[in-house]
Amino acid sequence: xxxxxxxxxxxxxxxxxxxxxxxxxxxxxxxxxxxxxxxxxxxxxxxxxxxxxxxxxxxxxxxxxxxxxxxxxxxxxxxxxxxxxxxxxxxxxxxxxxxxxxxxxxxxxxxxxxxxxxxxxxxxxxxxxxxxxxxxxxxxxxxxxxxxxxxxxxxxxxxxxxxxxxxxxxxxxxxxxxxxxxxxxxxxxxxxxxxxxxxxxxxxxxxxxxxxxxxxxxxxxxxxxxxx
Amino acid sequence: xxxxxxxxxxxxxxxxxxxxxxxxxxxxxxxxxxxxxxxxxxxxxxxxxxxxxxxxxxxxxxxxxxxxxxxxxxxxxxxxxxxxxxxxxxxxxxxxxxxxxxxxxxxxxxxxxxxxxxxxxx
Numbered sequence: 001x002x003x004x005x006x007x008x009x010x011x012x013x014x015x016x017x018x019x020x021x022x023x024x025x026x027x028x029x030x031x032x033x034x035x036x037x038x039x040x041x042x043x044x045x046x047x048x049x050x051x052x053x054x055x056x057x058x059x060x061x062x063x064x065x066x067x068x069x070x071x072x073x074x075x076x077x078x079x080x081x082x083x084x085x086x087x088x089x090x091x092x093x094x095x096x097x098x099x100x101x102x103x104x105x106x107x108x109x110x111x112x113x114x115x116x117x118x119x120x121x122x123x124x125x126x127x128x129x130x131x132x133x134x135x136x137x138x139x140x141x142x143x144x145x146x147x148x149x150x151x152x153x154x155x156x157x158x159x160x161x162x163x164x165x166x167x168x169x170x171x172x173x174x175x176x177x178x179x180x181x182x183x184x185x186x187x188x189x190x191x192x193x194x195x196x197x198x199x200x201x202x203x204x205x206x207x208x209x210x211x212x213x214x215x216x217x218x219x220x221x222x223x224x225x226x227x228x
Numbered sequence: 229x230x231x232x233x234x235x236x237x238x239x240x241x242x243x244x245x246x247x248x249x250x251x252x253x254x255x256x257x258x259x260x261x262x263x264x265x266x267x268x269x270x271x272x273x274x275x276x277x278x279x280x281x282x283x284x285x286x287x288x289x290x291x292x293x294x295x296x297x298x299x300x301x302x303x304x305x306x307x308x309x310x311x312x313x314x315x316x317x318x319x320x321x322x323x324x325x326x327x328x329x330x331x332x333x334x335x336x337x338x339x340x341x342x343x344x345x346x347x348x349x350x
Contacts, residue, residue, distance in 0.1 A: 003283065004276075004281065004283060005231045005232060006231065007272075007283050007286060007287060008231075008232045008269075008272065009231045009232040009234070009235035009236075010235065010287075011232075011265060011268055011269055011272065011286075011290060012232040012233070012235045012236040012239060012269070013235040013236065013238055013239035013242075014239060014265050014290075015236065015239060015262070015265040015266065015269060016235070016236045016237065016238070016239025016240040016242070016243060017239040017240070017242045017243040017246075018239075018243065018258065018261050018262045018265055019239075019240065019243065019262060020239070020240045020241075020242075020243025020244050021243040021246060021258065022255070022258045022259065022262055023243070024243065024244065024246075025249065025250055025255060025258060026255075
């Protein structure tokens with residue numbers, strides 16, 4: 001009877017040991033072991049959500065970069081447009097200066113045509129005064145030499161200006177001017193001067209027609225805009 | 229009767245005091261060992277009640293059961309099949325069977341004692 005109890009006791013000892021040992025074991029590894037189905041499902045759900053979120057994130061990020069690229073290209077376009085616009089503005093103002101819608105100033109020369117002061121008695125006075133054709137010649141020569149703008153006695157010459165002879169005076173766009181005529185031209189001084197002084201050029205012809213011609217260089221010729 | 233209880237307490241204390249930890253994949257062996265111990269215990273109790281208890285059968289049964297269960301679990305781990313479930317199943321079924329038999333035996337003994345008392349009275 002005693003040995004039987006001993007055997008039982010031994011088994012009980014082993015059982016007790018195993019029970020508590022496994023109890024401690026499960027307690028120490030509870031986090032791993034005690035993930036039941038529900039928790040697992042929840043974990044799976046959250047994981048899926050996370051993956052979805054990350055996917056969405058990725059998509060949004062690529063969208064963002066795409067949009068950024070678009071913004072950059074648009075900005076570039078705008079910048080180029082601004083440049084073009086600036087160019088256009090400059091060109092427009094230059095053209096306006098050329099056509100006379102804006103005032104213009106710069107280097108230039110001034111040609112003064114004066115009637116001959118001495119008229120021999122035997123000759124007709126007509127041969128010693130400045131005619132409209134002289135002015136035409138001069139103006140044409142200046143324009144063809146590259147003058148940017150020309151004014152006669154301060155009156156700007158436009159594309160559609162006319163110069164005509166009215167007896168002793170000259171009418172420019174309806175305004176009469178007596179001699180002497182000061183033709184001021186804005187442009188390259190050297191070129192204008194040289195082209196006026198060509199041999200058998202404008203000045204020579206004018207001098208042959210008994211006109212007193214003086215050329216002077218002016219570093220600041222100013223012309224005002226057309227009255228609109 | 230107090231000796232097994234004392235040893236149970238000692239075993240529990242020993243289990244609490246050992247600060248050893250087993251890798252997670254070997255916990256199967258532990259559960260099988262617990263089941264084998266319980267099975268042996270109930271088998272012993274049943275044999276006791278049936279009055280055919282044999283120490284050699286009891287002790288060898290305990291160790292052989294544990295060994296076979298451990299072997300099954302080991303094979304299962306090697307093959308990637310949960311073979312230890314077979315051991316758990318067998319132990320569980322036997323556990324309940326033994327328990328029901330023990331219950332019946334106890335009831336029968338109780339009735340017999342009652343009957344004897346009645347017989348004595350009458």
